Amino acid sequence: MFFDRWGxxxxxxxxxxxxxGIICLNLLFLPVSRGSVLLRTIDIPYEHAVKYHQWLGHFMMTLFTLHGLSxxxxxxxxDRLSKLFxxxxxxxxNFAGVIALLAGVTMWITSIGWVRKKYFETFYWTHHLYIVFALFMTFHIGEVLFxxxxxxxxxFVLDRFLRFCQSRNSVGVLSTKLLPCGTFELTLAKSRGVKYHALSYIYLNIPEVSKLQWHPFSVASSPYDGDSWLKILIKPYGGWTLQLQDLVSAVVKLGRCPSNINAAIEGPYGHExxxxxxxxxxxLVAGGIGISPFVALLRDLLQRYQRGQPNLPSTVYLIWAVQKSEELQLLGLIPASTICPDYKLKFNLEVHAFVTRETSPFSLERGSETSDLHQHDRFKMPRILASLIDAEASKHPMSIVAGAGNNMWITACFLASLLGYIIVYLLINLFIVQPFEQGSVKDGNSSGSIPRWITGLFSVISMILGVVICGGSVVSLWNFLGRLHQNTSGAVEENVHLLSTSDNDGTAFTDECADRLLxxxxxxxxxxxxxxxxFDGYRKLQRPGANVGxxxxxxxxxxxxxxxxxxxFNTVNYDSRRVAFSYHSVSFEL
Structure with a gap:
């Protein structure tokens, strides 16, 4: 009796x-929809929302594990343990629930912080077990709880479908540039309708390197720089980036045109x-290649000042820490006096650079060293080692079907997919479920209704077909009209003109003193x-009560x-008249 009662x-x-746990499962998928209408409405970027996904995942799996153990x-x-099967x-x-729990626990273990960072590939691939988890969870809970x-x-399914549609489009690489510090720059063609912001980022795939690996990179250009392209900076760290560097080096040094480098893109993502x-x-505080988003931000501010826009920051401080002095040349990507000739009169831009692994200035030219700064200007940026412009790549712009694309089209896809789900669900019930149950009644089979797990499967099928068929129809129309309005010949002329003169707009590291931020x-x-x-020095320069970003x-x-x-600074001896520092992380690490 005791065991029965406690059982x-x-x-x-x-x-x-x-x-x-099922309620948490509903909330779990919301933060990982990169181009989610919900996240974009409340302006929470994916890289921040994914933190909620992690916390919810840990909480949910704790609940499901305790559920199974209970x-x-x-x-x-x-003495009925066989009921698990x-x-x-x-x-x-029950057995479907066991399979779902095993898949979930596997994802849970490999998503622990130190495992994810040390064995990211393992984490990435095991996380695709979410398909098994969601499917067998549906079998376990049935249609009602689904x-x-x-x-x-x-x-999530709608967002994943839009990402799939966008990434199927091959994107041309307009230009590739090798910098002496080992970092290289890629300029990617995009449709005019693809909008982004100064702190946006994209997910990049290079099929020639790997058809399966996707990596995030900050956009290093301002939206005002050009309507038909964007730039990213890549510093070789791991195997994938090193292979891409070898590919870019081979293409650039051979001078092949077209370059034969194609990319697949998801995004742009980031703050709305x-x-x-x-x-x-x-x-702005940057470490190493973390300068990339701030290159875009500073270029954006300079462009805005040149256009006379009001209510812009009056003072910008950049703190940048690098390991070696040769990395400092990346600031040459900000041709301040070229973008805005009188920028020093419009706002105060101050840079503090720290080279942590060198105790004295080195020449930024490889293989040379001297102690005389005046004899050899250590802060004169060297020219690009090699570059290649591919005009043909303009004919293959980034798809306008972006995860963070036009709100009207995203809403249309959502409504069409939802309508498609309802229609498919009703058709399945009308032509499959009801005839089966009516036939069972005629045959005198009282238990002839469709099994619970089958009805759950029908719900999943209805959702997927609704998104693919009805949502896909809207995506096709969206893509067709976008290409129809894309003036390809004009885009080619603009891209070739802008990129062919890039040696004079600062991307080739101009030698003017005005552009030497260091x-x-x-x-x-x-x-x-x-x-x-x-920070204490910055605080003293501000008026009481100021809010510093x-x-x-x-x-x-x-x-x-x-x-x-x-x-x-914000909490010790807090006073409302003191200067407040508002912290923002510009990071998309999982």
Whole structure:
């Protein structure tokens, strides 16, 4: 009697835990829909929303694990542990739940922080078990409870379909440039209708390197630089980027045109608004190649000042830490005096660069070293090692069907897919479910209704067909009209003109003194930046009550240091008249 009573309580507890877990499952898919209408409406970018996905995932899997253990212990006490393998047609499919739980636990274990960072490929591929998890969870809970998870799962499937449609389009690489520091620049063709912001990023796939690997990269150009292209900077770190560097080097040095480098793109993603414009003063903190989004941001500010836009930040401080001095040449990608000739009269731009692994200035030219800064200007940016412009690539722009694309078309895809789901679901019920049940009644089979797990499968099929057929029809129309309005010949002329003159717009590292944002007075060797001292100096220059925007891009350790510094100034002896530092992370690490 004791075991029976506690067995029933355990199963009741397990039932409640499972139901709460299903609610979490609905919310779990919302943050990982990169171009989600919901996330874009509330302006939470994917790279920030994914944190909620991680927390929800840990909580949900804890609930589901306890749910499974509760029933297992109860059945074991009743000597009925074999019920774990039951797949009754008109009851809960227990074995389907076991399969879903095993898939979920596998994803859970490989998503733990240190496992994900050390064995990212393992994490990435095992996370595709979400298909098994979602499908067998549907078999386990049936059609009725599937509707509880429908909203999040539907938005995720729609987003995944849009990403698939966009990535199927081969994107041309307009130009490739090799820089002496090892970093290389790719200029990608895009449709005029694809909009992005200064802090946007894309997911890039190069089929010649790997057809399966996708990697995120910050956009390093301003939307004002050109309507038909965007640029990214890539610093070789791991195997994929090193292979891509070898490919770019071979193509550029051979001077092949067309370059025969094609890309697949997902995005652009990121904030829907230029939130950094709300601050009077900006503090940008970058580590290494983390300078990329700030190259775009500074170019964007210069373009806005040149156009006479109001309410822009009046002061910008850039703190940049690099390991070797040759990396400093990346600031040559900001031709300040070319974009805005009188920018020094319009706003204050101050740079502090820290070279952590060198104790004295080195020549930025490879293989040379000297201690005399005046004899050889260490801050004169070297010219590009090699470059290639491919005019033919303009004929293959990034698809206008972007994950963060036109709101009207995204809404149309959503409504069409939802309508398609309803239509397919009704047709399945009309032509399959009802005739089957009516036939069973005529045959005198009282238990002849369609099994629960089959009705759940019908719901999944209805959702997928609704998205693919009806949503796909809207996507096809969207893509067709976008290409129809894309003036291909004009785009080619514009791209060729802009890229052929890029050596004069700063991308070839102009030698004018006005464009040298770095000099011996603001470059420091042999130590890291003292953030507290720098922030204290910035604070003293601001009026009481001012709100300073702090943006950080770089390693996690740098982000933590900046966040702690902001917190220290905001909370210790807090006074509303003191200067406040508003922290923003510009990072898309999972």
């Amino acid at each position: 029933k309580k355990l199963k009741r507890i397990g039932l409640h835990l499972g139901f709460i 029933y297992s212990i109860a059945w074991y006490s009743e 039951d797949w009754a047609p008109h009851k809960v499919a 509707n509880v998870t429908f909203c999040g799962l539907f938005l 608004s230029n939130f950094f414009l709300q601050y009077e003063m900006l503090v 000099d011996p007075s603001n470059t420091y060797f042999g130590h890291r930046p003292n953030l507290r001292d720098l 702090v943006l950080v891009s770089g390693p996690e350790s740098l982000q933590i240091s900046v966040a702690e510094t902001c917190r220290a």
